[in-house]
Amino acid sequence: MISSADFEQVFRQVSVYQVAASGRQLVPDVRWLSWRNWRTQAVKEVLDDVPEWLSGAVRESVTGGTTLAVDSVPLKDSTITVQLTQGIGTLTAEDRAILVHRIRLTLGDGNTEYALKVTGDGVDYSDADAEVKLSTEQPSVSVYTLTGGHVVSLASSSPLRVGEVPGYDDAKGFAFHSAGGAVLRADGIVECLEKDGSACGRMFDGDAMSAVAAGLDGEIWAVADNGRALYVSRNRKESEIQLPWLAAGDVVTALAVSPEGERLALAVSGEERNGVLMIGVARDGNDTVTGLSKTPITVSVARNVGMLTFYNDLNLVYATAPNDEDRHQEAWRQVVPGPAQVQRLPDAAVVSMASGQISLYRRLAVLDDAGIVRSVSGSLDGSWSIADSQVTALGVQ
Numbered sequence: 001m002i003s004s005a006d007f008e009q010v011f012r013q014v015s016v017y018q019v020a021a022s023g024r025q026l027v028p029d030v031r032w033l034s035w036r037n038w039r040t041q042a043v044k045e046v047l048d049d050v051p052e053w054l055s056g057a058v059r060e061s062v063t064g065g066t067t068l069a070v071d072s073v074p075l076k077d078s079t080i081t082v083q084l085t086q087g088i089g090t091l092t093a094e095d096r097a098i099l100v101h102r103i104r105l106t107l108g109d110g111n112t113e114y115a116l117k118v119t120g121d122g123v124d125y126s127d128a129d130a131e132v133k134l135s136t137e138q139p140s141v142s143v144y145t146l147t148g149g150h151v152v153s154l155a156s157s158s159p160l161r162v163g164e165v166p167g168y169d170d171a172k173g174f175a176f177h178s179a180g181g182a183v184l185r186a187d188g189i190v191e192c193l194e195k196d197g198s199a200c201g202r203m204f205d206g207d208a209m210s211a212v213a214a215g216l217d218g219e220i221w222a223v224a225d226n227g228r229a230l231y232v233s234r235n236r237k238e239s240e241i242q243l244p245w246l247a248a249g250d251v252v253t254a255l256a257v258s259p260e261g262e263r264l265a266l267a268v269s270g271e272e273r274n275g276v277l278m279i280g281v282a283r284d285g286n287d288t289v290t291g292l293s294k295t296p297i298t299v300s301v302a303r304n305v306g307m308l309t310f311y312n313d314l315n316l317v318y319a320t321a322p323n324d325e326d327r328h329q330e331a332w333r334q335v336v337p338g339p340a341q342v343q344r345l346p347d348a349a350v351v352s353m354a355s356g357q358i359s360l361y362r363r364l365a366v367l368d369d370a371g372i373v374r375s376v377s378g379s380l381d382g383s384w385s386i387a388d389s390q391v392t393a394l395g396v397q
Contacts, residue, residue, distance in 0.1 A: 004339045012038050013335055015314065016045045017105040018058035019098060019134065022283045025260040026105065026134050027058050028313050030335055039073035042106050043082055046099070053297035057262050057280025062095040063087060066120070073107075079115040080107055086121035093128075101129035110136035138259050138313055143356035143365050144176040145373050146183065147390045151176060151197045154373070154387050157359050163197025173352070175214040175221075182220045182233075184212045190222055192236075204231045204238055211254050216261025216287060227251025232289050245295050247272035256308045256316070257281070264292065265316055265336070267305035276300035276308060276318055278336055299337045302330070311355045311364055311380065322349035322369070333380055346374050346384050358387065 002010075012035050015028035029051065033041040047063050066087035073082050082103060088096060104116050112135075118125045143154040144162075151163035165183065168191075173184030180195045188208030192200040208225035215221050215232065222231040228251060230241040243252070250270025257264055266277045280293035299316070306321025311333065319331035329350065331343040348368035355364050363375040365387060373388040 004341075007032075007339055010034060013314075013338060014038060014042050014045075014106065015110065016042065017102050017110070017136065018050055018054060019102070020058055020260070020262045020283065021056065022285055022287055023059070024287060025262055026136055027054065027258075027260060027262045027280075028110075028136070029054060029058075030314065030337060032338065037072075039075070039080065039107055040068070040071060043068060043073055043103060046102050046106050051297070052295055053278060053293055054263075054280040056282045056291065056293050059098075061099075062091065063099060064090040064095075066091075066099070069120075079117055081117045082107075082119070084118065084120040084125075088118075088120035088125060089123060096125060097129045097132050099128075100125055101132040101134065104129060105136060136313070141259065141356040142178065143354055143358055143363070143375075143387075144174070144181070145367070145388050146171060146174045146176075147388060151181075151193075152388060152390075154356075154358050154365065154375070159388050163193070163195065165193065165197040173212040175212045177214055177218040179218050181214065181218075182212055182222075184209060184222075188225050190220070192220075192233075203233055211252075213255050213257060215257040219257070219261070219289075221255055221257060221264075223252050223255055227253060230255065234288055237288070239289065241289070241292060243292075246270075253321075254305065254307050256310055258310050259313050261287070265299075265308055265310065265318075266296070267308055267318065269304065273298070274301060274303045276302065276305055276316070276336075297337065300332065300334070300340060302332060302340075307350070307353050309353050309355045309364070312362060315380075317343055317353065317355070317364055317380070319343070319345065319350060319353065322351070327369075343380060348372070 011032040014031045014033050018027040018029050064087040067085050069083040069085050100118050108114050145152050149166040150161045153160045153162050168183050170186040171183050175181050181193045183191050190203040190209050192203050194200050209222040210225050211223040213221045220233045250273050252266050254267040262281050264279050276299050277296035279296035282291045304320045305318050308318035311317050314335050316336045317333045320329045322329045327349040331345050332340040333343045334340040350366045351369050352367040365375040367373050374384040375387045376382045
């Protein structure tokens, strides 16, 4: 056992940047490395195989047997030097460029604006990734609510109506983006919504669902009513995703999709697993979901998790569902995987949460059981302010 304070003094969070199977996105794969020689350890992690929970979702490392030529990655005169073996010279120009770029991003914590020298068997490959455009920049995500028959955008301090959606005052869930979205009705049916809020038909063959969430580029994800399968809709094409690793007595209660769309966070409750799991999302060259990795990784053992959201590419925020007696609930935030920290919530019982850009800043937004939306200003430790007090949907589940 080690305290969180001691852990964070001894270990450093490092994102080993993997390349999505589609080749279009970078996926932060978090490691906790000891501060001593962390750069050396980080390069070794880049050269190693991808973890099982991301297998199939990211490209397998193509290194040609490349290893560190010396067991050191020194920083001298503001330049980081990485000396590799001759295997790097046997790679194709594309594979070599990706390898150098991954090393550059990993050692720079996602930043490329620093001096890096990469050599292999005496040859300088420092500029091998000059044409690689993959970056860690996160997409801008808007926050929407369903308010008394209206779709309301919370992109600024002044909520703006962007669509009319009557008849869903008792909705159980809502997911929306600039091109449309979906509402989870009280009977569990997911209704497709156009960008003006008008209905465009039942989704997922009219089968009942228990939760919905927005994904990459307007995708709609859903959890089957029995919690045993997932569904995803992209460009009106729908597919079912089975979870063969889910034990007989376990069910999924909530889900969230990472900003780059290559990771899925799942709240699971049952006999064998209780807590929050993460698993990779496999996509083809068109970013269409083709499946999930074979097995997930457990990032939290908190029980009764009822809602969760990615605050950004690294941090996940999740909370328990309010109980029936005193409506008590707990919430946490954490770099995933990593140590969890307590997340303060408003006094009222929270029934849903989301994250996105509000007034140009990344914010965490929560909906309470009285229909009020609040957001954290400044940081996750900041003060809660009312974003929308007129919400009548997304309501009590």
